Amino acid sequence: MPRTAADRCRPLPRTAAAIGAIGLIALGAAPASADGPQPVLALAPVSPVLGVKPGSSFEVPVAFANKGTTTLEKVYITYVASYGLAHRELPSNCTRSDLPEDDDMPAYSSAVCEFDQTLKPGAVYAPEKVLSLHVLDHALYDSVWVSVATGPGEEDPDRPEHPVPGTGPAVKLIELPSTTPVGDSDPEHPDRDGAKVSVTAANTADLKVTGARSAGRVGDTVTVQAKITNTGPAWLAPSDHLPQTLITMPSGTTVTEAPDYCYKTATGSYNCYTSMDWFDVGDGQPFTFTLRIDRAVPGAKGSVTFDAKQAPYDKNRKNDTAAILLDIDGADGGSTSGGGSVGGNGSTGGSGSTSTAGGSGSGSPGGSGSTGRSTGGSGSAGGSASAGSPGSSTTGGDLASTGSGSALPLAGLATAALAVGAGTVLLVRRRAARR
Known part of the structure; x- marks a missing residue:
C-alpha cells in the first residue's frame, strides 16, 4: 500500500488490531431482530494463560449467561487460536477450520461448537468438557478469541473455510450456579459476546x-x-x-x-x-x-x-x-x-x-x-x-x-500502544516480498 510523505514521519503501526479482527469472525452472527424480546448473552471472565511450555496443552474454560427474558434454543461457542496454537481432538458437535497465512494475517485455526438445547433466561451455562489447545514449538505471544453467539458467524469470502467435523463424543452445556460471575453484555450486539485470552509460552x-x-x-x-x-x-x-x-x-x-x-x-x-x-x-x-x-x-x-x-x-x-x-x-x-x-x-x-x-x-x-x-x-x-x-x-x-560515526542515540524513543476494541475490524497488507 503506498505511503504518503506524512506516513514516513510516523512509526509503522502493528497489526494486533488486524489479527484481532480474526476473533470477530466468530462474532459475525446476524443481529437480533429489533421486534420483540432479544437474546442477551454475556461471557464470564477468562484468565490469561502464562508460561505454558511448547509441546504442552492447556484448557480454555468458557461460561456464559442468558441474560435475556426469552428462552434460547441454540447457541454457538467459537474458539479462534492464533498461529502458535492448535486445536486438539474436538467433539462431534464442533467443526475445525485451519486457514493458511495470506496477505492480511497469519495462519490461524478456528473451532465452532453448536449446542442445540434449551437455555433458560437468567441461567449460566458452560460446556461439560473444557476445550483443550496444544502449544506448538513456535508459540510465544499468542491468543485465543472465544465467543458465544446465537449464530455461527459468516464465512470470509476471500478466505473460504473447509470445516472438518470433530470425532470425539458430543458435548452438552451444563447449568452452573446462578452466582457464577459473568461480565456485562454488549448493548449494541446483545446476541453475542467475545473476549481475547492472551497466551504466553515459555519460549x-x-x-x-x-x-x-x-x-x-x-x-x-x-x-x-x-x-x-x-x-x-x-x-x-x-x-x-x-x-x-x-x-x-x-x-x-x-x-x-x-x-x-x-x-x-x-x-x-x-x-x-x-x-x-x-x-x-x-x-x-x-x-x-x-x-x-x-x-x-x-x-x-x-x-x-x-x-x-x-x-x-x-x-x-x-x-x-x-x-x-x-x-x-x-x-x-x-x-x-x-x-x-x-x-x-x-x-x-x-x-x-x-x-x-x-x-x-x-x-x-x-x-x-x-x-x-x-x-x-x-x-x-x-x-x-x-x-x-x-x-x-x-x-x-x-x-x-x-554521517556521524558509530554513536547510536537512544534518547527520544517512546512506546505507543493502540487498544484493540472488539468492534474494530482492520485489515492490513504486507509488502510483496519476504525472506
Whole structure:
C-alpha cells in the first residue's frame, strides 16, 4: 500500500488490531431482530494463560449467561487460536477450520461448537468438557478469541473455510450456579459476546542483525543494506514485540535515500521499524540506504543494532550488533575503514555491487533484498513507537544528513500502544516480498 510523505514521519503501526479482527469472525452472527424480546448473552471472565511450555496443552474454560427474558434454543461457542496454537481432538458437535497465512494475517485455526438445547433466561451455562489447545514449538505471544453467539458467524469470502467435523463424543452445556460471575453484555450486539485470552509460552526468539560493507570513491553514491532476521524458534505475533532497529552511517557520508519506515533521530542516525506485520521463523527485514561519499574519514564505520529492552525474549546478545563498513578507494593509498566484521555473527553481510555516479568499486550490501508484510492501519500495541521529530525523513530520505560515526542515540524513543476494541475490524497488507 503506498505511503504518503506524512506516513514516513510516523512509526509503522502493528497489526494486533488486524489479527484481532480474526476473533470477530466468530462474532459475525446476524443481529437480533429489533421486534420483540432479544437474546442477551454475556461471557464470564477468562484468565490469561502464562508460561505454558511448547509441546504442552492447556484448557480454555468458557461460561456464559442468558441474560435475556426469552428462552434460547441454540447457541454457538467459537474458539479462534492464533498461529502458535492448535486445536486438539474436538467433539462431534464442533467443526475445525485451519486457514493458511495470506496477505492480511497469519495462519490461524478456528473451532465452532453448536449446542442445540434449551437455555433458560437468567441461567449460566458452560460446556461439560473444557476445550483443550496444544502449544506448538513456535508459540510465544499468542491468543485465543472465544465467543458465544446465537449464530455461527459468516464465512470470509476471500478466505473460504473447509470445516472438518470433530470425532470425539458430543458435548452438552451444563447449568452452573446462578452466582457464577459473568461480565456485562454488549448493548449494541446483545446476541453475542467475545473476549481475547492472551497466551504466553515459555519460549524464545533470537533476532539477528546483519551489517553491510560497501566501497567507492569520494563523490560516488553507494548502497548499503542492513537486516534484522528472526532465527526462532518462536514466531513474533503482531503486537509490541517487534523492536526498533537503530542504524548509524559512517562519518563522511550523506544519506540521500532512506527506507520509508525509517526516520531520522540525529545526523546520520535512523530509527527503523519493520514493515512486516509479524515475524515468522526465518523472516527478515532489510533496510536499504543510499549514501553519497563526501570525504574519506579514516576508521569511520557505522552500526546496526536494536533496543534490547524491547526484546526480552531474545536471550542471545552476541548477534544483536553489526558494523556498517565503507571502503573508500584512493584515500591515502587504500581503504579508510580497514577490516572488520559485518554480520552480527561474525560474517559479512552478503555480496553485491554498490558504486554509481562516476566511480567504480565493489562492495556488499548486507542481507537479502526481501521486504516484509506492510501494514495498512493501526495495530494493537503497534510495537514501540516514536513520533517523528523535527528533521524526520520525508520523500527521498534524509537529503542533508552527514554521517556521524558509530554513536547510536537512544534518547527520544517512546512506546505507543493502540487498544484493540472488539468492534474494530482492520485489515492490513504486507509488502510483496519476504525472506
